[in-house]
Amino acid sequence: MSSSAARSANNGDSLESQVYQVISETFQIPLPSIPKDIAMGRHPRWDSMGHMNLIVRLEKAFGIRFAVPAIRTMTDVSQIVKAIEAKRTKS
Amino acid sequence: MKNLRALGAMDIDLGREIPSEAAGDFLAKAYYVVDGVENITYASGSLRKIRVEFHANPRWAETETPAKFAALAAKFCEAYRPAELKVIGSRKTNKGGPNPESALLQAGDLVFYGRGRLGLGPQLTKLFRLLDGDVVTMSQDFAAVPYQFPSLIGADTLLKCNYLAHFPHSLNLVVNLREDTEGISNFASQAHWKGDHLDYPQKSLGDTRCLLSPSVCFHWYEALSGKPMATPQSATAIGKCFRYESGRLAGLDRLWDFSMREIIFAGPQPYVLGQSQRIIGAYQELLAKWDLDYEIRSATDPFFIDLMQTQTTFQAAFDLKFEVQATIPYAKSSIAVSSFNYHMDTLGRAFQLADSEGHIAHTGCFAVGMERLVWAFVCQHGTDPAKWPEGVRKRLS
Numbered sequence: 001m002s003s004s005a006a007r008s009a010n011n012g013d014s015l016e017s018q019v020y021q022v023i024s025e026t027f028q029i030p031l032p033s034i035p036k037d038i039a040m041g042r043h044p045r046w047d048s049m050g051h052m053n054l055i056v057r058l059e060k061a062f063g064i065r066f067a068v069p070a071i072r073t074m075t076d077v078s079q080i081v082k083a084i085e086a087k088r089t090k091s
Numbered sequence: 092m093k094n095l096r097a098l099g100a101m102d103i104d105l106g107r108e109i110p111s112e113a114a115g116d117f118l119a120k121a122y123y124v125v126d127g128v129e130n131i132t133y134a135s136g137s138l139r140k141i142r143v144e145f146h147a148n149p150r151w152a153e154t155e156t157p158a159k160f161a162a163l164a165a166k167f168c169e170a171y172r173p174a175e176l177k178v179i180g181s182r183k184t185n186k187g188g189p190n191p192e193s194a195l196l197q198a199g200d201l202v203f204y205g206r207g208r209l210g211l212g213p214q215l216t217k218l219f220r221l222l223d224g225d226v227v228t229m230s231q232d233f234a235a236v237p238y239q240f241p242s243l244i245g246a247d248t249l250l251k252c253n254y255l256a257h258f259p260h261s262l263n264l265v266v267n268l269r270e271d272t273e274g275i276s277n278f279a280s281q282a283h284w285k286g287d288h289l290d291y292p293q294k295s296l297g298d299t300r301c302l303l304s305p306s307v308c309f310h311w312y313e314a315l316s317g318k319p320m321a322t323p324q325s326a327t328a329i330g331k332c333f334r335y336e337s338g339r340l341a342g343l344d345r346l347w348d349f350s351m352r353e354i355i356f357a358g359p360q361p362y363v364l365g366q367s368q369r370i371i372g373a374y375q376e377l378l379a380k381w382d383l384d385y386e387i388r389s390a391t392d393p394f395f396i397d398l399m400q401t402q403t404t405f406q407a408a409f410d411l412k413f414e415v416q417a418t419i420p421y422a423k424s425s426i427a428v429s430s431f432n433y434h435m436d437t438l439g440r441a442f443q444l445a446d447s448e449g450h451i452a453h454t455g456c457f458a459v460g461m462e463r464l465v466w467a468f469v470c471q472h473g474t475d476p477a478k479w480p481e482g483v484r485k486r487l488s
Contacts (some may be wrong), residue, residue: 048434048435048437053401
């Protein structure tokens with residue numbers, strides 16, 4: 001888990017806030033400036049190139065590895081949370 | 092078709108097993124680990140051990156060589172993610188036939204200049220032009236405007252679309268001699284052939300401004316770049332493309348320089364996706380007219396190992412590439428003769444392709460590797476034109 005994501009987890013932050021933290025770090029957007037409905041293609045930094053950088057960062061932050069079909073669906077915060085929860089349930 | 096004799100070989104334990112479905116992809120990357128590699132194969136019955144044969148450069152003697160291959164294997168396995176193979180079309184008539192290469196060479200229909208450098212004789216050139224003509228006719232149904240592009244492409248253009256970072260291993264840089272009379276004179280007097288390469292004073296070389304173009308469509312995006320686009324748009328062009336594939340360079344199936352016909356789309360996402368879908372159907376009709384066996388399946392590009400984890404996975408996750416794999420009966424295998432590529436908004440952003448309201452264009456292209464198509468045709472139908480499908484035969488005579 002990345003240091004800031006780990007801090008978030010230790011602080012008892014929700015999974016959703018930890019995801020926003022990783023999005024903030026990946027796209028270098030200050031946390032308060034991230035729109036709640038941020039999604040792939042809806043923010044200029046979360047483009048097709050940025051998407052995989054986000055996936056790699058999420059994997060490092062949560063210590064998991066997503067399968068290819070999941071990566072296709074993880075295009076907004078709620079879908080990312082679902083994918084992480086699904087991974088955690090399996091392991 | 093290999094023209095160098097192996098001088099030495101080394102058996103290497105990779106330290107881990109390469110996933111069987113990615114075994115070919117790993118070997119393709121392994122050719123770039125050290126120079127002088129002639130051939131790489133897996134040891135029989137194992138995907139953990141490889142046999143590396145070397146030619147001119149005796150790097151095989153270096154003690155660190157096995158560690159370099161093992162490091163690549165570690166990086167590859169770390170980056171690799173299994174992806175479901177999707178087949179969206181196929182045609183099988185169970186053709187047979189021998190390898191036509193020696194018959195074509197003997198008849199002068201194939202001319203060998205060096206590894207990955209082959210010329211076509213009269214019969215295959217006629218076939219090449221006929222097949223290309225059919226694709227051009229098909230392109231008219233997509234309102235594709237004809238273009239002709241240079242073989243050279245600006246280094247700045249390839250930087251813009253990240254090609255230099257994505258495929259550095261296959262680049263072909265172009266350099267001229269520096270404008271310096273003394274240096275040019277030194278080059279002229281000292282340049283000599285050393286059996287497998289040209290030896291000359293390196294300091295006489297100028298800067299790199301251009302490369303040999305690895306693709307056709309980048310030229311079109313550059314031409315449209317920065318101007319408000321009247322969307323949607325479509326273009327077609329054929330051009331020489333250059334990709335260095337190291338020890339994998341062979342005959343017509345893997346050339347260093349080859350001809351690529353592209354039909355390219357730029358515009359709003361629904362237009363590009365719609366045309367891409369429609370062209371798959373149109374091309375399948377052409378493949379049937381040529382009586383070719385094939386399978387259209389999901390694919391990824393051979394990204395450099397450092398970007399494999401992100402780029403390859405992204406392509407697979409979003410179904411961005413499908414290849415037409417034509418059957419090669421004698422080898423009981425297939426080769427990619429064409430591809431359907433969807434770039435989402437990546438190249439639209441890179442080249443600033445936008446309509447007058449600033450909406451970034453999506454892009455896609457359909458590409459045909461013409462020499463490979465010709466190769467697949469003669470592998471499936473033989474070298475005697477009298478036995479070729481009627482629709483082709485009649486138009487050639």
